[in-house]
Amino acid sequence: MTTLRPARLRPTDLARIGTAGLRARPARAILAALGIAIGIATMVTVVGISASSQEKLLRQLDELGTNLLRVSPGDSLFGDSVKLPENAAAMVKRLDGVTNAGQTADTGTTVRRNDLIPDGISLGITVQAADLDLLATLDGKVRHGTWLNAATERQPVVVLGAVAAERLGLVIPRGQVWIGNRWFTVIGVLEKMPLAEEIERSALMGFPAAKEYLDHDGHPTTVYERSTDAAVEGVRAMLARTVSPESPNEAKVSRPSDALKAKAAAAGAFTGLMLGLGAVALLVGGVGVANTMVVAVLERRREIGLRRSFGATRGQIRDQFLVEALLLSLFGGGAGVLLGSLATFGYAQLNTLPTVVPMWAFGGGLGMTVVIGALAGIYPALRAARVPPTVALAAQ
Incomplete structure (x- = not known):
């Protein structure tokens, strides 16, 4: 007797399923992503303003000479x-x-x-x-x-x-x-x-x-x-x-x-504090994503049951909800990077500063969203994977 193995979901399949879950509830997805966006925007703005201020002082120092x-x-x-x-x-x-x-x-x-x-x-x-x-x-x-x-x-x-x-x-x-x-x-x-x-x-x-x-x-x-x-x-x-x-x-x-160099260094003195505030906002956003995904698991028990009945494995269900959390965080992170860059540009223009946003701020911001999304999605994904198909169908 030949045992059939369940089909493996390709990354494109996971992405399609994940985005379908977000498109089904756009308002909730936007609100959840907003928390991530605020945290990332705060961090990118703080880094950008600090880097712009330092760049102005260093350019001024180059002009005046040492x-x-x-x-x-x-x-x-x-x-x-x-x-x-x-x-x-x-x-x-x-x-x-x-x-x-x-x-x-x-x-x-x-x-x-x-x-x-x-x-x-x-x-x-x-x-x-x-x-x-x-x-x-x-x-x-x-x-x-x-x-x-x-x-x-x-x-x-x-x-x-x-x-x-x-x-x-x-x-x-x-x-x-x-x-x-x-x-x-x-x-x-x-x-x-x-x-x-x-x-x-x-x-x-x-x-x-x-x-x-x-x-x-x-x-x-x-x-x-x-x-x-x-x-x-x-x-x-x-x-x-x-x-x-x-x-x-x-x-x-x-x-x-040396005083100007010290001033340039002092321009970033509050960066650590403000990044800490941004991290708190990002943590709150991660909690919001986790909460959204937990509610989604509770509301979509019938969907989970149907998919399990048609042969979906626990791993596939887990991956589906984990991908949804990652996509939700990435959408928020991308919006946060964009908003942070625009805020830095606006501040620099108002204060006649060169606009400088380090590339590591972009990469770091998106990287943190992936980490937050993974952490926020692990528990809801595991909870969804543990739902038996019969219990899920009977609950409806």
């Missing part, structure tokens, strides 16, 4: 404040590989719109003396007006950083500001300087003017140096010894671009 170094005075062995020499920038320029150097000095005074505003209200703006090479060293640009020159550096005039101009309400050069009990004329407003944000919040005048009108001693508080890319590390090793030969440990050397 060859800018900054020297500032430290503390002596006894904790006393120290001063850099008046000609610190000139000393730095003598180093091999240095292309330019400029310096500033905090005058310790405040700037106000007029003489009626109390002296204690500074708006977070500092008044600094600056030499003529500062703007070129920082690769800065003048938005309105002009920069200091050999004539104006001796006059009671100032150039405002971008933030300082906004806070004083002088986004274009006009009028005067009150500094050190006298009026100073505003002759220029600078563009933003991401590598020297302290300059953005400053009112800048020439060193000769600071000495004459504010009794400044002429010692700089910060020296900025620009060198060739190949010479950066060598120059960095020599800077402290150059500006403070007797006590090099009393000079602090830093690279402003």
Whole structure:
């Protein structure tokens, strides 16, 4: 006697049967897939926004360069404040590989719109003396007006950083500001300087003017140096010894671009938290898929019984419901990837960011939906496979 083996279902057969089950109840399928879509969309959006923000900062860093170094005075062995020499920038320029150097000095005074505003209200703006090479060293640009020159550096005039101009309400050069009990004329407003944000919040005048009108001693508080890319590390090793030969440990050397790199890293600092929230949403979506499939098993007992009566094996019934769960999750995952990409694009356009969605976010999102679908479909599929055909038919 020949025993007939049940026919094996091909992948195309399983896909057709699985989609038929979803098409029979479209509203329920859409609602179940929506939970998966929200979770995947959240995760793709978080990754995309983080990657876009980082890309903007890295592009900005490439434009500004990483060859800018900054020297500032430290503390002596006894904790006393120290001063850099008046000609610190000139000393730095003598180093091999240095292309330019400029310096500033905090005058310790405040700037106000007029003489009626109390002296204690500074708006977070500092008044600094600056030499003529500062703007070129920082690769800065003048938005309105002009920069200091050999004539104006001796006059009671100032150039405002971008933030300082906004806070004083002088986004274009006009009028005067009150500094050190006298009026100073505003002759220029600078563009933003991401590598020297302290300059953005400053009112800048020439060193000769600071000495004459504010009794400044002429010692700089910060020296900025620009060198060739190949010479950066060598120059960095020599800077402290150059500006403070007797006590090099009393000079602090830093690279402003490191702050931008840290900022780029911080752009992804909340990614883990937000991905966790997305994972929770995805888990909720997986529970929704599992619930939908369990209800489907209960509602389709007659279908299961008929298929078993016509020779369908437990394995085929199990595979049918498992494929339905996988397809349901994949539909939700595909929609989530699309929605997440669109959300990233919209956010990037509104915030003038480059749109970047890593490829691994697409693959990871779809991969997670397959895992969630498999996990969510295992129990309902096994439950469907265990239903005897006679019990299923009798229940109707």
